[in-house]
Amino acid sequence: MADTVSSKPTYTVEFIPSVTRNAVFLGNPVLDNMMHAIIALSAEVWAGQRRLKVVESLLASKREVTFEAIETYVPTPEQEKAWAAERDLMIKTTFGALLNGGDAPSGS
Amino acid sequence: MQFHPESPDLGANDLSRLGFIADLKKHLYSRLAIGNRKVYEKRIARDTDRSLSDPAEQQARREEIRQQMEDEPYFQGWSAAVRASQDLMWLYVGQAVDGDLGRMANRLTELERGAKGSVETRSDLEIPRYISASDIHRMPGNYHTDQGPRDLRAGAMYDLGGAVYQLGIGNRQGALLNDTRGHTLVAHLRRYYPSLKPARILDMGCSAGHNTIPICQAFPEAEVQAIDIGAAMVRYAHLRAEGLGARVHFSQQNAERTRFEDQSFDLVVSQIVLHETSPEATERIIAESYRLLRPGGVVVHLEVPIRYEHSDVFDQFSRTWEEYYNNEPNIGGAALTDFRALGERLGFRNILIGYQSIPKGGAASGEETLSEKPAFGPGSWYIFSATR
Numbered sequence: 001m002a003d004t005v006s007s008k009p010t011y012t013v014e015f016i017p018s019v020t021r022n023a024v025f026l027g028n029p030v031l032d033n034m035m036h037a038i039i040a041l042s043a044e045v046w047a048g049q050r051r052l053k054v055v056e057s058l059l060a061s062k063r064e065v066t067f068e069a070i071e072t073y074v075p076t077p078e079q080e081k082a083w084a085a086e087r088d089l090m091i092k093t094t095f096g097a098l099l100n101g102g103d104a105p106s107g108s
Numbered sequence: 109m110q111f112h113p114e115s116p117d118l119g120a121n122d123l124s125r126l127g128f129i130a131d132l133k134k135h136l137y138s139r140l141a142i143g144n145r146k147v148y149e150k151r152i153a154r155d156t157d158r159s160l161s162d163p164a165e166q167q168a169r170r171e172e173i174r175q176q177m178e179d180e181p182y183f184q185g186w187s188a189a190v191r192a193s194q195d196l197m198w199l200y201v202g203q204a205v206d207g208d209l210g211r212m213a214n215r216l217t218e219l220e221r222g223a224k225g226s227v228e229t230r231s232d233l234e235i236p237r238y239i240s241a242s243d244i245h246r247m248p249g250n251y252h253t254d255q256g257p258r259d260l261r262a263g264a265m266y267d268l269g270g271a272v273y274q275l276g277i278g279n280r281q282g283a284l285l286n287d288t289r290g291h292t293l294v295a296h297l298r299r300y301y302p303s304l305k306p307a308r309i310l311d312m313g314c315s316a317g318h319n320t321i322p323i324c325q326a327f328p329e330a331e332v333q334a335i336d337i338g339a340a341m342v343r344y345a346h347l348r349a350e351g352l353g354a355r356v357h358f359s360q361q362n363a364e365r366t367r368f369e370d371q372s373f374d375l376v377v378s379q380i381v382l383h384e385t386s387p388e389a390t391e392r393i394i395a396e397s398y399r400l401l402r403p404g405g406v407v408v409h410l411e412v413p414i415r416y417e418h419s420d421v422f423d424q425f426s427r428t429w430e431e432y433y434n435n436e437p438n439i440g441g442a443a444l445t446d447f448r449a450l451g452e453r454l455g456f457r458n459i460l461i462g463y464q465s466i467p468k469g470g471a472a473s474g475e476e477t478l479s480e481k482p483a484f485g486p487g488s489w490y491i492f493s494a495t496r
Contacts, residue, residue: 026188039192098182101143
């Protein structure tokens with residue numbers, strides 16, 4: 001790999017962190033942060049659920065359940081489809097609440 | 109597990125988290141996004157909105173809509189979720205990449221032994237402000253951060269994150285290679301420049317090189333040069349291309365003014381670069397592509413399919429979300445650029461403008477056409493092509 005001759009260090013500029021905490025959408029930055037936390041938590045729940053499905057698959061096929069076996073498990077096409085549908089349903093159920101626009105009930 | 113043989117290796121939990129984020133984004137950008145328009149139509153829309161045609165009036169109205177939507181709980185909740193999904197995507201991508209950087213660096217060393225292509229970086233390259241001022245699409249470190257002479261992080265981040273993002277917004281044709289732009293560009297060339305046999309090709313702003321490879325594959329005899337502003341970006345692109353069997357010469361350069369000689373390429377392209385620069389840089393990049401093109405050569409600038417003349421003011425406002433909250437610096441500029449007038453002023457001829465259909469199943473058939481209006485959903489890319 002060629003690197004042209006220069007006396008300057010090879011890094012260019014300092015790392016600029018993502019502009020994460022600007023633009024408070026929910027009126028209070030804590031609420032924005034809670035949204036972030038809820039999504040992160042949901043992702044962890046899904047990761048745990050999927051891992052459990054892999055364990056169940058290994059057990060059902062009487063294979064040894066090891067860290068390596070879980071990490072390298074390749075779902076069957078049927079499992080891919082079924083697990084994707086479950087994930088989709090989980091997202092619809094949990095984040096479907098965002099569809100609630102908060103309109104005042106009629107008559108009020 | 110890898111998205112392709114040279115991508116960062118993901119653990120099972122990495123894969124699960126990224127799959128979750130892609131699926132959540134799909135929901136946010138489809139059925140949940142529709143709620144924003146319902147709010148607008150119920151409480152904000154005016155009868156005159158649909159008839160506005162003056163660009164200045166549209167701009168003023170977009171701004172009014174944005175300020176009113178920002179007070180709407182539905183939009184607030186949706187925006188908070190979209191931004192969090194973007195930030196978490198990069199967090200998970202970063203965790204996966206950081207866990208595999210050592211292996212990828214060793215892989216690069218291995219591939220360099222018999223490399224068909226090359227890579228060159230320049231530590232004194234000045235980074236333009238539209239890159240250095242913020243993290244574009246909230247990717248930590250942006251395109252240009254370079255953490256050392258063997259750093260690959262920015263390229264690996266973009267390769268992985270870009271694929272997840274495209275899957276999330278419904279663009280599934282390129283799947284995990286994320287190369288629909290390259291295939292669409294080739295489809296455009298096959299249909300509208302069928303006799304083109306370029307000996308020398310330049311891809312301006314190639315990032316991780318994922319859309320350079322389809323061009324290499326379409327013209328296997330050509331010398332392919334590809335440039336990007338980021339050193340870690342082109343190093344990773346070099347690893348990726350070598351590993352996937354493509355011969356590309358990568359270099360760290362600024363597309364506004366490259367180090368190549370006048371009229372030294374037969375085909376010059378850029379793929380979704382301009383909307384991440386500035387209006388002034390857009391003109392300089394297109395002028396540079398003219399300078400580099402041999403007489404009779406072809407230029408193709410491919411962009412995101414967002415054009416304000418084909419959108420009502422609410423859709424225009426929706427697009428500005430990317431500018432205001434996702435650090436896409438020139439989405440609006442690109443959506444308003446009159447590429448035909450610009451091309452004519454710079455001296456291009458035989459200008460073609462329109463939405464090029466994405467080839468179904470990946471490879472171009474030669475039948476995909478350019479249309480004046482966008483296809484439903486992410487089914488096309490916007491193209492400006494011309495000859496010198």
